[in-house]
Amino acid sequence: MNAMLSVFQREFKSYFATPIAFVFLIIFLFAMGVFTFYIGNFYNNGVADLQTFFGFHSWLYLFLMPALAMRLWAEERRSGTMELLLTLPMPLWATVFGKYLAAWAFAGLALALTFPIWITVNYLGNPDNGVIFASYLGSFLMAGAYLAIGTAISSATSNQVIAFVISVVVCFLFTVAGATAVTDAFQGWAPVQLVDAISSFSFISHFNAVSAGVIDLRDMVFFLSLIGLFLYANILIIDLTKSGG
Amino acid sequence: MLEIENLTKRFGAFTAVEGLSLTVRKGEVLGFLGPNGAGKTTTMKMVTGFLTPDGGTARICGHDILTDTIAAQTRLGYLPEGAPGYGEMTPREFLAFISSVRGLTGDAARAAEDLAIARTGLEPLLERPIENLSKGFRRRVGLAQAILHDPEVLVMDEPTDGLDPNQKHAVRDLIRTIAAEKTIVISTHLLEEVEAICTRAVIIDRGRLVADGTPAELSAKAASGKLDDVFRSLTSREESVA
Numbered sequence: 291m292n293a294m295l296s297v298f299q300r301e302f303k304s305y306f307a308t309p310i311a312f313v314f315l316i317i318f319l320f321a322m323g324v325f326t327f328y329i330g331n332f333y334n335n336g337v338a339d340l341q342t343f344f345g346f347h348s349w350l351y352l353f354l355m356p357a358l359a360m361r362l363w364a365e366e367r368r369s370g371t372m373e374l375l376l377t378l379p380m381p382l383w384a385t386v387f388g389k390y391l392a393a394w395a396f397a398g399l400a401l402a403l404t405f406p407i408w409i410t411v412n413y414l415g416n417p418d419n420g421v422i423f424a425s426y427l428g429s430f431l432m433a434g435a436y437l438a439i440g441t442a443i444s445s446a447t448s449n450q451v452i453a454f455v456i457s458v459v460v461c462f463l464f465t466v467a468g469a470t471a472v473t474d475a476f477q478g479w480a481p482v483q484l485v486d487a488i489s490s491f492s493f494i495s496h497f498n499a500v501s502a503g504v505i506d507l508r509d510m511v512f513f514l515s516l517i518g519l520f521l522y523a524n525i526l527i528i529d530l531t532k533s534g535g
Numbered sequence: 536m537l538e539i540e541n542l543t544k545r546f547g548a549f550t551a552v553e554g555l556s557l558t559v560r561k562g563e564v565l566g567f568l569g570p571n572g573a574g575k576t577t578t579m580k581m582v583t584g585f586l587t588p589d590g591g592t593a594r595i596c597g598h599d600i601l602t603d604t605i606a607a608q609t610r611l612g613y614l615p616e617g618a619p620g621y622g623e624m625t626p627r628e629f630l631a632f633i634s635s636v637r638g639l640t641g642d643a644a645r646a647a648e649d650l651a652i653a654r655t656g657l658e659p660l661l662e663r664p665i666e667n668l669s670k671g672f673r674r675r676v677g678l679a680q681a682i683l684h685d686p687e688v689l690v691m692d693e694p695t696d697g698l699d700p701n702q703k704h705a706v707r708d709l710i711r712t713i714a715a716e717k718t719i720v721i722s723t724h725l726l727e728e729v730e731a732i733c734t735r736a737v738i739i740d741r742g743r744l745v746a747d748g749t750p751a752e753l754s755a756k757a758a759s760g761k762l763d764d765v766f767r768s769l770t771s772r773e774e775s776v777a
Contacts, residue, residue, distance in 0.1 A: 296635040307623035370619035379608035533587040
């Protein structure tokens with residue numbers, strides 16, 4: 291547990307060792323603002339809620355979360371520090387979780403820094419803060435799911451660019467799984483159960499359910515089990531590396 | 536004590552290490568010799584728990600690296616090939632990270648870090664990012680990391696590679712200083728290093744053990760009495776010019 295905390299701290303600090311953290315935070319907050327105020331027409335909607343703001347999260351995360359996750363393992367592989375890390379006396383799961391949680395905490399920090407928009411909407415009207423809280427929670431969980439995908443893929447390559455590109459593609463599939471364009475492509479020839487199964491993997495529909503203010507256990511479980519699944523894949527990939535060279 | 540038992544590793548059709556068995560006792564400094572690609576690094580990676588062997592195992596002070604990994608790695612210090620370190624960290628931060636992962640806290644951690652720093656002569660560069668250090672100093676950071684927790688078994692892959700003669704001398708002095716109460720394995724290409732610090736040397740070729748003895752015993756195998764000649768006669772193949 292202590293070893294995991296050490297890995298977490300080292301990884302979290304390393305985001306701030308270079309300007310990467312600040313560049314990321316600025317892009318994240320700037321993009322959030324642009325999407326909400328310009329593309330989402332926040333002011334002209336005449337409604338005091340953050341639906342427009344949260345509506346863009348999955349599309350932003352699609353690119354920003356793989357960018358946060360891409361170096362987690364790929365950099366360790368490239369620089370050879372993976373050998374050092376994996377010969378230190380701690381279980382592999384502790385290393386994997388420590389690294390992942392650092393990225394997730396950083397994503398949480400970025401999300402928390404969007405608080406001015408919450409202040410703005412409360413200044414302008416009387417929004418349902420319960421719904422906003424649920425949306426933040428849902429958004430944080432969704433970010434965690436995107437990060438878990440990115441982390442697992444990062445553990446399979448020593449090239450950060452490859453890790454990024456493949457992660458974006460996989461994240462994209464999970465994002466659009468429930469879109470009509472996808473379900474239409476399967477409808478008609480594939481069994482209904484398959485179509486339902488595919489669309490049930492959609493990040494957007496699970497996130498929309500949460501951000502409507504309904505904290506349904508099933509949506510929470512969906513994101514958490516997806517995180518668990520990809521971190522398990524991460525452990526398997528590292529194990530495979532250890533036996534294959 | 537380090538026991539290697541029938542260790543085997545294959546990469547596809549290529550056998551990197553084949554049935555290697557070896558016991559290194561406390562107080563011994565074993566020089567691990569062999570041409571490039573002979574399986575030195577692969578063996579070290581298996582002994583330290585980074586690579587999983589296809590057969591056989593290794594025990595560190597009686598703890599099996601495959602089944603009792605954490606206990607084995609606790610007693611082990613390892614300098615991987617190329618002495619990797621986190622470039623953005625300073626040596627001070629890096630050593631603090633290693634000591635915290637190894638479960639050292641407070642004064643004990645600080646004392647261990649300071650001793651490792653003093654032993655490797657890192658004092659003047661403690662606050663500079665590792666990526667800005669010269670090759671020699673990076674290797675010293677790697678060494679400091681390996682000896683930090685005063686391990687019973689120390690495995691070092693080419694500890695003096697890329698160092699200037701003064702730095703080599705310092706590292707050898709360090710190894711001699713700590714050798715009495717430890718089990719040390721170093722891999723090297725430098726035969727003079729074996730003669731300078733090793734109490735025992737083994738030569739491996741194509742994953743197999745081909746010679747084992749004190750440096751003097753090995754040297755005596757050649758008519759010339761030179762370790763170079765023994766090394767060449769045991770490991771050279773078709774590329775050798777008769």
